[in-house]
Amino acid sequence: MSTKIWVVFANGSLSGYRKRLNQKTQHKSVFNVSRVQSAEQHEVLEFSDSADEQLIIDRVFRAVMEQRLAPGTKLNESVLCKTFGVGRMRVRRALLLLANQGIVDLQSNRGAFVACPDPREANEVFEARMHLEPSLVRQVALEIDAAGVKILKDHIAQEISAQSRTDRTELIRLSGEFHVKIATVTGNTVLHKVMRELVTRTSLIVGLFGSTLHTCCPDDEHEQIFRAIERRDPDASADLIREHLQHIQRSLNLAMPKMDEPDLVSILRGG
Numbered sequence: 001m002s003t004k005i006w007v008v009f010a011n012g013s014l015s016g017y018r019k020r021l022n023q024k025t026q027h028k029s030v031f032n033v034s035r036v037q038s039a040e041q042h043e044v045l046e047f048s049d050s051a052d053e054q055l056i057i058d059r060v061f062r063a064v065m066e067q068r069l070a071p072g073t074k075l076n077e078s079v080l081c082k083t084f085g086v087g088r089m090r091v092r093r094a095l096l097l098l099a100n101q102g103i104v105d106l107q108s109n110r111g112a113f114v115a116c117p118d119p120r121e122a123n124e125v126f127e128a129r130m131h132l133e134p135s136l137v138r139q140v141a142l143e144i145d146a147a148g149v150k151i152l153k154d155h156i157a158q159e160i161s162a163q164s165r166t167d168r169t170e171l172i173r174l175s176g177e178f179h180v181k182i183a184t185v186t187g188n189t190v191l192h193k194v195m196r197e198l199v200t201r202t203s204l205i206v207g208l209f210g211s212t213l214h215t216c217c218p219d220d221e222h223e224q225i226f227r228a229i230e231r232r233d234p235d236a237s238a239d240l241i242r243e244h245l246q247h248i249q250r251s252l253n254l255a256m257p258k259m260d261e262p263d264l265v266s267i268l269r270g271g
Contacts, residue, residue: 053094056084057101060094064103064114064200066173067207072116075104102197103204115204119254122205126249129198133179133245134238136191137225140182141234148185152226155181159222176203178222182229202248209252221247 063069080091095112098104105113117125140148155178162170176199183195221244228236 053086053090053097056080056086056091056094057097060098061101061103061200062173064207065176065203066169067203068169069114071114071204071208073114075112075114077112101200103200115201117201117205117208119209121201122209122252122254125198125201125205126245129202129245130242132194132198133182134242136186136195137182137229137237137241138234140185141229141232141237144185144229144232149230151181151185152178152229156223156226172203175222176200205252206248209254 060069075095077088077091077095080086080094081088084091095104095106099106099112103115105115107113144152155174159171159174159178162174179199180192180195183192186192221240225237225240225244228240
């Protein structure tokens, strides 16, 4: 029997399970672009009893990236078990992997929560990105091939389409994914993993401290970065992405976090 949902969450303490789980969680954490892109073609997804923990991880990751799953949300383990038709051990493996990626916080005797960055961590994340991304796009501008240009060009086309439809959820997802795609075209799996984690943390930060869609999707800035990469201009590419990150950081209000109480049932039903 299968269950239709929008997104899935998990809950419950992992106390007492870490030792056993650590022997069972040797798992590739590199972002599976083709799999996630395929799933993202549907707002309503169908999962069977054979759904594995990687699919649970992918759905939670997407919800965080789209800011439909708010920082600090308590995750309900029993709901996840019931929705996917899987046992608690499988759910707990997924939670442990999500915690290893910085997406979930595991709190002793309290359960699992969506990570909730504080202002210090927010500043550290942007500092790390300011060190990494200008050098990254400089390398991409110098070395990108035709296939890489097509990947970025297709992505920009998706952003423009989402903007024309005023599709906020899609724009949020695409805004973060653009930076991951830049790492993808390098072919460096370590850079890809690092960028994926930094972008995920940034999505949590924007969800907590941002006030408008413009915070995470400044108009045309991604297209400008792409055009500089396309014409093989490393200096302009680095300058533009540096300004882009500064723009996002300045748009945050670190003194006034948004702490809306999420309606978990509504989210599970696609509300």
